[in-house]
Amino acid sequence: MTMKKLAISVAAAALLAGPALAEVDMSGKTIEWVIPFSETGGSAKWANFFAPLLSEELPGNPTVVVKFMPGAGSTKGANWFQEQEYDDGTLIFGTSGSTQFPYLLGDPRVRYEYSDWVPVMASGTGGVAYLNPTDGEKFDGSANNLQDIDFIYGSQGATRLDLVPLLAWEMLGMNVEPVFGIKGRGDGRLMFERGEATIDYQTSSSYLGASADLVEQGAAVPMMTWGALDENGDIVRDPTFPDIPTFKEVCEATDGCETSGEAWDAWKAFFVAGFPVQKIAFLPAGTPDDVRDTFTAAFDAVRNRDDFATIAAKQVGEYEVFVGDNAKRATESGTTVSPEAKAYVLDWLKNAYGVTLN
Template identity: 70%
Template sequence: MSTLKTTRRVAVGLVAAAAATFSLQAQAESHAMDMAGKTVEWIIPFSETGGSAKWANFYAPLLSEALPGQPTVVVKFMPGAGSTKGANFFQDQQFEDGTTIFGSSGSTQFPFLLGDPRVKYDYADWNVVLASGTGGVAYLPPELAAQMDGMDASALQDVDFIYGNQGATRLDLVPTLAWEMLGLNVESVMGIKGRGDGRLMFERGEANIDYQTSSSYLSGVTPLVEAGTAVPMMTWGALDDDGNIVRDPTFPDIPTFKEVCEATEGCETSGEKWDAWKAFFIAGFPAQKMVFLPNGASDAAIATFTDAFEAIKARPDFVEISENRLGKYPQMTGPAAQKALESGTSVSPEAKEFVVNWLQEKYGVSLN
C-alpha cells in the first residue's frame, strides 16, 4: 500500500473517530437534565448552626449556577436523633426529577457503621455525587489552655470538663474517645442538634471544652481565638499517602491529637484503643461530608449533578473561596467520591467491636 493511501486511510479514520466522539458528547449533552424553573431541596439533617450548614450554604449558590437551567437550590435543615431523622426521611424518597438531594456527615455515617437501631437508611441505595474531606479542631478557654505544658495535657487530668454532645454514636465519639485516651474527665451534655449548638454552649460558659469541624471552626471559632476567648488545643490531623496521621493542612501550626497523645502521660498511640480511634477518624473525616441523589436516580441525573460539581471545582476562583470557607481538603467527584464513600461507610470488625463495647461501658448504650 502506498504512503499516500495509508495517509488517506489514517485521515479518514481520524475524521470518523472525531465524528464519533462528537456524537457521544452530543448524546451525553442531550441526556443532561434541564432544571430551569425548578427548586432543588438540599436536606441537611442538622441545625443551621454547624459545619454541615456552612458546607451546604457554601455550595448551594454555586450548584444553582452550575446546574443546567440554573434552578434555585434551597438548603432545608431537618435535625433530630443525631441526624438519623433526616437520613431516614431521605431513605423513603424515590427519585423523581432531581429536585431532592441529601447532605450526609460523619455523624450520619457512624450510626450506620455501628448498627444504631434508629437507622433505617442504607448508603447502598443512594448515589454519591460529591465527597468533601474535612478536619476538626478541639479548643479550650484560655485559662485551661494555659495549664498545658506545650503539647502535654497531663495537667488537665484533674479538671472537670463539660461538653455539648450530639449523641454517643455520632461523630462526637472521635473527640470523646480522644479525650478519654488523654485521661481527661469530660462529662457530656447529650442531645444537642448540631456542633454549632456546642459552640454556643462554649460561648455562654456552659461548656469548657469543644470541637468543631474545619468549616465551622474557620467561621465560628476563629473570631473567638482572635478575641482571646478560645485557644486551639489540637486537631485530629490528616492522612498522608501512606495512611499516617500528619498535621492538618488547614491548621499546620496546631498539633495533632497524635502529637498531644505522645506528649501526655498515660496516652498511647498503639494498641486496640488507638486502632479503633484511628479507624473511626478515617471513616469520619477524610470523607466526612457527601452529597447524594436518592434511590432510583437515573444515569442522566447522576451525570448532571456530577458534571455540575466538577464545573464548580474547575472555577478559577474555587481554590481560594473553598479554602477560605471549607479549608484545604479534597473535593471529590466520580470514582474518587465512590472510593471516599466506601472508606466512610466501613470499619474493621475489631474497631467496631471495641467501640460498641466502649459505648456500652461509657454511656450505657447497647448496640448488640
C-alpha cells in the first residue's frame, strides 16, 4: 500500500515536473536574429522592432541582438542559414519578399529550401498604387480610360517586389514604362513628386507616412490597393484603406482584365509572397518542438500586448502577425507557386523586359 502510494506520488510528481523540466529557460543567453540585409532596410526596422519585445517575452529574458548579413540581394544570408543546424535555440533568421521572390523564380543563386526551416512568426503589409492628378481624373474605378496613356514608373527591378505592381498594370492594359535602378521606394516617390515619374506605389506604412500627404494636397490620386487576404485566402479590401478599391475590383471593372486564368493566378501567387506574407522569422532546421513552441508562445505574447496595435502601426503596419500553425500555413502559401504561375511570370519577364534568370 505504502509502496503503491509512493509510486503514485512519484508518478504524479514526475508528471508535474515533466513539463516544468522540459520548459526552455534562456536566461543569460544571447539570441542572434540574423537578417540577410544591411542595417538600413525595412527588414532591419522590422527585426529591430520585434527584438526587444521578444526578449521581454521569452523565458529568462535573453538578450536579443539583430545581426546583419547583407549580400547578393539576401540570397547570401539565406544560403548561409541553410547550412546552419539547430544548436541551442539562439539563432533566428528573418526573410522578406526579396528572399522569397528569387526562390520562387528559380534564381540560380538560391541554394536554400524554405520547407527545411521552422517558421515561428510571419507578418505582412499592403500596398497602394496612385496616379498623378491629371491622369487621376480619368480614373473611374476602372482602367478603361488609362489604357492609351504612357506612364513612367521608378522601379527597383522587375524581379523584385515591383513585379506585383508591374504585372497588375500590365493586366489592366496600361502602358507603364519602368525606369529601373532606383534604390528604394522612397526614391520612386521622390521621382513621382518631381514629376519625372507619373505613377507610383508604396507599401502601407510609407504610403501613410508620405504619400497620403500628397493625396491630401491634391498632388496624387489613389488608384488601388493590392488588397488583403481573408481566412479563405480570398482577396478583400485592405483594412488599413477601406475606401480604396482593390486591384481585383479595378480589374473586374476594366475591359479585358480577368480575375481568373493563368495571369490572375500568377499575379495572386506573387502578391501573396510579396505582401500578406512578406516577412517571416525562422528557426533553423532540426529545431525541437519545445523550442519552437517557446518562441511561438513568446511571439504570441508580443502580438497580444495591449499597446501592440499602436506601436506596430508605425513600424510594421496594422497587419496581422501570424504565429505557430498560422505562421506555418502563411509560410507555405507565401513560398509556393504553381509551376504554371512561375512559367507565366518567367515568360512575361523575358518578353516585357528581356530579363532572364540564368
